Amino acid sequence: MLHVNANGASIPAIGLGSFTLKGEEGVTLVREAVARGYRHIDTARMYGNEAEVGEGLRQSGLPRDEIFVTTKVWWTDLAPDDLRRSAEASLRELGLDAVDLLLVHWPNPAIPLADTMAALARVRRDGLARNIGVSNFTTRLLDEALATCPEPLVANQVEYHPYLDQSKIHAACRKAGMAMVSYCPLHRDGGLLGREEVQAPARNHGKSPGQIVLRWHVQQEGVIAIPRTSRPERLSENIDIFDFELSEAEMAAITGLARKDGRICDYDFSPEWDD
């Protein structure tokens, strides 16, 4: 498994996205993912499945230090005391002493970012999180976070797939030595996998369209992808992408699919995106 080094953290380049994976299905998927080689799991306080993620990890029998666990603090909990309580609640649910990465899930303009960053840094210093970072931060917000956070930020988790140009925030992450973690890396399979720009390299390399798109992610500097699947057989498929390489022309053709209306996750609490 390829790892991305980001300001002192070493993060597996593919992780399991766990949004919607709950109950017995969630436990089984996490346990199966570990059995099939995943060493990185992404959850969030908001997903309501941290207990399942923790149980799946325990059932896997994997030593704690061999798995990278990310969770997130919801945007309504960014005042310092709330952030601390959220981090503590995550650890209780997961059954862990510390997470590997704690992210601010979305920015909240009603709470001074410097206060949030100070609280996030304290959580790291106190050992509740080994690393800290942000999610859904634009270049402007990332600049402000970097300027105010007393501890290093290792990742910005953002929506990224071939339909969405994220070159500005990707450049900002690289400049800051941070990883960019792609969420919705498969565009939730909204037709992307049927495109000829994806199908042609799939035929050429003897890989599935999903594997081509995931390879496109991890072949970019500092990019990590966290695909979700509810099908155990696809767990293996989505991690089996490290034995081939896309050509420059194949990479460029897939990148060329970007379009103005490519974003999926846009809410009334979203920041003003980079254009």
Ligand SMILES: NC(=O)c1ccc[n+]([C@@H]2O[C@H](COP(=O)([O-])OP(=O)(O)OC[C@H]3O[C@@H](n4cnc5c(N)ncnc54)[C@H](OP(=O)(O)O)[C@@H]3O)[C@@H](O)[C@H]2O)c1
């Ligand atoms: N930070 C944030 O604000 C944020 C927002 C959204 C998501 N996320 C994180 O990112 C993770 C991934 O994003 P996502 O779940 O929204 O979207 P995604 O990973 O792009 O797409 C998941 C969908 O793709 C299908 N799929 C998975 N592997 C496939 C393959 N090899 N071939 C064809 N289809 C495949 C799955 O169906 P099956 O289940 O049938 O396989 C599922 O419907 C989430 O689970 C969550 O952890 C974070």
